[in-house]
Amino acid sequence: xxxxxxxxxxxxxxxxxxxxxxxxxxxxxxxxxxxxxxxxxxxxxxxxxxxxxxxxxxxxxxxxxxxxxxxxxxxxxxxxxxxxxxxxxxxxxxxxxxxxxxxxxxxxxxxxxxxxxxxxxxxxxxxxxxxxxxxxxxxxxxxxxxxxxxxxxxxxxxxxxxxxxxxxxxxxxxxx
Numbered sequence: 123x124x125x126x127x128x129x130x131x132x133x134x135x136x137x138x139x140x141x142x143x144x145x146x147x148x149x150x151x152x153x154x155x156x157x158x159x160x161x162x163x164x165x166x167x168x169x170x171x172x173x174x175x176x177x178x179x180x181x182x183x184x185x186x187x188x189x190x191x192x193x194x195x196x197x198x199x200x201x202x203x204x205x206x207x208x209x210x211x212x213x214x215x216x217x218x219x220x221x222x223x224x225x226x227x228x229x230x231x232x233x234x235x236x237x238x239x240x241x242x243x244x245x246x247x248x249x250x251x252x253x254x255x256x257x258x259x260x261x262x263x264x265x266x267x268x269x270x271x272x273x274x275x276x277x278x279x280x281x282x283x284x285x286x287x288x289x290x291x292x293x294x295x296x297x298x
């Protein structure tokens with residue numbers, strides 16, 4: 123038997139073994155599922171619709187509005203300088219043109235730095251606020267699960283049947 127045929131034999135043997143083990147475990151899995159109570163909560167909906175999430179978003183917007191306005195003003199100034207340089211380039215001496223290009227490049231670097239810092243600070247604050255919302259949400263989910271005797275509640279799934287979706291119950295509790 124050559125190496126290739128031994129490899130094929132072992133792969134097919136492993137596949138058969140996996141099939142055997144998998145089918146032997148299915149009755150146990152099915153039995154566990156039949157007696158279990160499963161729930162699902164859409165974290166995306168919670169972050170979009172829950173009152174604490176909306177309050178956190180409003181707080182962040184208020185906190186960062188001044189810096190956002192400064193960045194918008196800086197971007198407008200940068201665009202104005204760029205447009206003016208393009209318009210005046212033919213009339214400027216080489217020295218003046220190079221000087222204004224350097225000023226424009228320096229302002230652009232400063233703008234890029236401030237924009238990056240803004241995004242980093244905004245993301246950090248958003249993550250902090252959403253962590254508080256998620257912690258509160260998890261407490262509510264746990265209370266509902268214990269009260270209504272759920273065995274497991276998932277927050278992420280590729281697919282969840284609407285009959286196990288308890289997001290509305292969680293939203294109702296969070297919005298009190």
